[in-house]
Amino acid sequence: MKIILKQDVKTIGKKDEIHEVSDGYARNFLFPRNLAAPADAAALNQARTKSEAKAHHEAEARGAAEELAAKIKGQVVTAKVKGGASGKLYGKVTGKEVAELLTALTGTEIDKKKVELPSAIKEFGSYDASVRLYAGIVAPFKLKVEEL
Template sequence: MKIVLKQDVKAIGKKDGVYEVSDGYARNFLFPRNLAVPADATAINEVKTKAAAQQHHAEEELAAAKALAAKLSGQTVVLKARAGQGGRLFGSVTSKDIAAALSQAVGENVDKRKIVLESEIKNFGSYPVEVKVYPKVTAKLTVRVEE
């Protein structure tokens, strides 16, 4: 008997998958526990619709990420910092500081966890920074620290 799983079942497979199981297993175990439904035209159509909607949302997210990466690429972010003797900063410039400056410059919220620093920024100068906007979508920009 063909069934469509409503949730993950360890011995069979993942949610929204169409699987072939024995009639007794389906009638006596899966159906009474609401783990599956018979794979009729309605259930299969619903699975296809969910898959299409999920793919559409993923494409929209990817397009939005590429647009944000295009805005961020090539940007130069200027941060002001105080320094002590020898030009060393008090503390360091963190990804939180960079994210705040980027959000203000671009007008969109940039998450500090997506900013990749090669090393700590503890001196004045320019530093290359990579922002991982989405899986396989990155933007490279420059952070300039001034007094």
């Protein structure tokens, strides 16, 4: 019997996938627990429409991420912070501060968790950094730390 999963089922598959299972398994386990629905013509059409919409939204998100990566790639982001005469900073430059600078530069909100910095930045200088925008899309940029 063909079924469409309403939820993730560990032994079968993920939500909205179409699978072939035995009649007894479907009638006695999946349907009573509301984990699946029979795959009739209307349900198959609805599942196909959902998958097409999901693919379209993913393509849009990927395109937006590539466009943003093109804006960021090769840019020099300057962070002005307080520091001592020896070249050491009072504190360190964090991903949150860099994300705020990138947001101001691009006009698009960037999550601090997606900013990848080299080890803790505690001295003035220039550093290579990157930001993960989408699966497989990474935008490298230069981070310049200057005295305030």
